[in-house]
Amino acid sequence: MDFVLSGVAACGACLFTNPLEVVKTRMQLQGEMKTPGSYKIHYRNVFHAFYTIGKVDGLGGLQKGLVPALNYQFVMNGVRLGSYAILESGSYIHSEGRVSPVKSVAAGAVAGVLGAVIGSPMYLVKTHLQSQSTASIAVGHQYQHQVSRRRQPVHIMYGC
Structure with a gap:
């Protein structure tokens, strides 16, 4: 049950923080691998980035990558907190009836x-997915992933 509850809680937080992640990712990629002054600055600050992405990509652009973000949060936090709960309930972190700080940190x-x-x-x-944008404000390498609406596997190729 800890797997599910911790995963759902993380997904709830992700709904609100994903737009911040989109802005952070785009700002980090701005000027990627280029010398200062040799690239166009699309986002002057966080507020300008929110405005620009909302204006050019639409409000949906601020939620790009939401489905994999929710999957990531559910799986990562579910496994992390659920596996710790299993270790704790199995008395792996206890020594002589007390919680062992060393075993607790290791778990x-x-x-x-x-x-x-x-x-x-x-x-x-x-x-x-969060880094994808329209050509006018594109920063970094655009992978152009396609999200399939059918229940077929999505094949993603990565190249160097």
């Missing part, structure tokens, strides 16, 4: 690494 580290490793591929897809 948290294992749970965190497990969640990050499992969620990492979805985070990559989320970031690629």
Whole structure:
């Protein structure tokens, strides 16, 4: 149950923070791999980025990558908090009837690494989708992922 509850809670927060992630990702990519002054600045600050993305890409542009972001949050936080709860209920963090700080930290580290490793591929897809924009405000490399509306697997190719 901890898997589901922690995943759902993280998804609720993700609905509100995803627009911030879109703006952050686009601002980070601005001027990627270019010398200062050799690229066009599309986003002067956070407020200008929100305005520009909303104006050019529409309000839906501020929620780009929402589906993989929700999947990522559900899986990563569900695995992380759920696996820690399993370790805790199995008395793996207890020594002589007390909580062992060393075992507790080790259990948290294992749970965190497990969640990050499992969620990492979805985070990559989320970031690629968030960086996609119309040509007039495009920054960085545009991967042009296609989201399929049918229940067929989506094949994503990455090149160097």
